[in-house]
Amino acid sequence: AQTVTQSQPEMSVQEAETVTLSCTYDTSESDYYLFWYKQPPSRQMILVIRQEAYKQQNATENRFSVNFQKAAKSFSLKISDSQLGDAAMYFCAYRRVQGGSEKLVFGKGTKLTVNP
């Protein structure tokens, strides 16, 4: 079974500083995809960044980047120059497809607070 673990229930960061959110996952597959989703107080689930397991290069989207360590099954999210609008729940997710059947498996989330 695929599991996703986010070991930090809550994190805080000062505005303009950098924060890293941790995520580990368990899988026996070699081909899969990983995602970070943001859920602000509005409860909307917003895709932040995605990573393909066969790509060694870490994905980057503006101020958001990942540190993907395939051997260690680690997928951390770094937020640079944190802004007040980054305050939200962040969910790490693993996507596996097999024979047309698929699903996203989510971690339990990390609540990020940004202090002015």
Add this chain to the structure above:
Amino acid sequence: DSGVTQTPKHLITATGQRVTLRCSPRSGDLSVYWYQQSLDQGLQFLIQYYNGEERAKGNILERFSAQQFPDLHSELNLSSLELGDSALYFCASSVVAGALGYGYTFGSGTRLTVV
């Protein structure tokens, strides 16, 4: 607006009742997924449909059922409701099953409160 439409946004109902949640996927998306988000369980996958056919089942109770219609909209039916069914129910869609690099696009959810 994500392009995935869920109705209603809020629903309050009594125990033992039945409700139907509706989802219209983003234009062009053939796959629809239903998730339940409760405070203590996080986001739990319920079921996936692809072009009208059920493709995957997760932790969906027997009291719950879903279907996807020819126009690709989907409905999640919850019956014999219990207090513990109170949660935020998300619908998500993706381009096609197998478009692996794409994440899901989520709707804004339906907040169900069972009293």
